[in-house]
Amino acid sequence: MKMLPDDFADLEAFAKIWALSTESDRFMKVSDSTLDEMRPFYDTTLPRLAEMSDYLQGRGHPYDWAYEDKNLLNLILALFEVYSPLFIHQKPGGSPLAVEAERLEVLTPCLWQMQLPKFSSKEGSES
């Protein structure tokens, strides 16, 4: 089954592994993955980040997003998860000075579960 919008069909294989639906799941996945598993995902996906962000910006309010749009956001958020182990600590599980990842309960709501009265798809005018 297709997971991502057609514009990002080339990232389908990564989506099947990384586009997990909660921060808790993504955090656990990254904590249990090797740097060699994270690296191709990061290197392939990062150059598409601006394009992915622009695409989602044009998709209206997250409450109305399609399944594929939500997976695309989850893929971006998984990309953020691999940044720290890959580039800051160079080890799976992140900081050696931290308590074990599995002990932390991550209760962060998904974007489409948040109260977002000011959310606008026209956002982006920087000054």
Add this chain to the structure above:
Amino acid sequence: MTSTTKVIHGPGVPECVGGSISVEPYHSEESFKKERDHIFRKCWLNVCRTRDVPEPDSYFVRDLAMIGTSILVMRGEDGVIRAFHNVCAHRLNKVVWNESGACPKKGIQCTFHGWRYKSDGKLAGAPDRAEFPNFDASANGLTPIDCETWNGFVFINLDPQHEVGLREYLGEFGDILEEYPFEKLVPMSSYRIEIEANWKVVLDAFSEGYHVPFTHGPTLPDFIDTSLYHMHQIGLFERHHYGSTPANPDSLYSNSALPYLPLDPKVEEARPEMERIMSAFSRSNPAPEFHPDRLPEGVNPTKTKRFGFDLWTCFPNVVAIVSSRLMTHHFWPISPTRTVLESKIYAPDVAGIRDYLFHQFRNIVIREAVREDVKNPEETQRVLDSGARSHMLLSRQEALIQHFAWVRSKYVDSASEGNPTPGTDLLKSVAA
């Protein structure tokens, strides 16, 4: 490096310029029981936010393991928020078992024998009531607890004879942050962890910036360094305190919400990948009321450009990191050596997807810093019983810890005459 930290004292508050405090309260069963009885059973405690009970009949449950009770916060049909012991008047069963929900029109029902209560706490029904001699429904509602709100935060007080109302209790914390737009902040990220350490060992770890370059150096590479951590200003009051904390205003992790600026070349070298990620979504402008120049007068009191955040402790168990954003930490004692930490990161109304991605990238890294923050306390607790040291040493930059020990001893020792906590004599020098 000479400290330029300015310290403001409320009337009668000791100087707290460094010294030593006893480690005894950090691990003894006796101290823990005193704190339970003289602090947590006496002080106003923030148990949730008003948005946790957004509509009539919605409820929120806060278990207080230390006290051995559960608090049921409900918004009545009249819109008033009330708090009750979550204890059935019949055989004292816990009435509501989940964390939040809506009270049905017929009332919430105790699982044991089906007693039902309305969202104002009144008894709505007791099966087979004729079998109870002289049954008085009005005397068998849920047991009320004093409950007041401030700026979107719901507080309870378990002492029916408490000395002061919430607003007076909050004192300078309430005065200085009265105009801060708490209600306009959206909860974005939320974490919970049980820590094998005394609640004060954990809370102390969130009460100074001295540790940041060492504990979080690699994780927050451009946030702060060993030349930058001294607090700009410290305010020490009757119960609460703040430390206005510096940060590199260009840092991704700074709470300043200043426009994203080009970084120092040295810092750029340390985080090229962060830059690659950040280039995909510019930091959007914060909501106007959260712009650094428009925050209430008491926030960033020295008006420095190197403002990170004001680190407030609302005694006894809340740390609020206040700037153009908000992070809260609640420290819930379980036993003398176990604590639950709840951390939440809030942001001004999320304006769009770029804004959301900016916050989430940042919050994920801050989450890693929180995992680091709770590691040292566990290792500290493991050796506290060793007897290697009877006191811990504090610098001027750890004044908030020293002040907290003073406030704690006021509550605990004033109630235990002739048996003061060892070491508190060191805190008796009062500021002129």
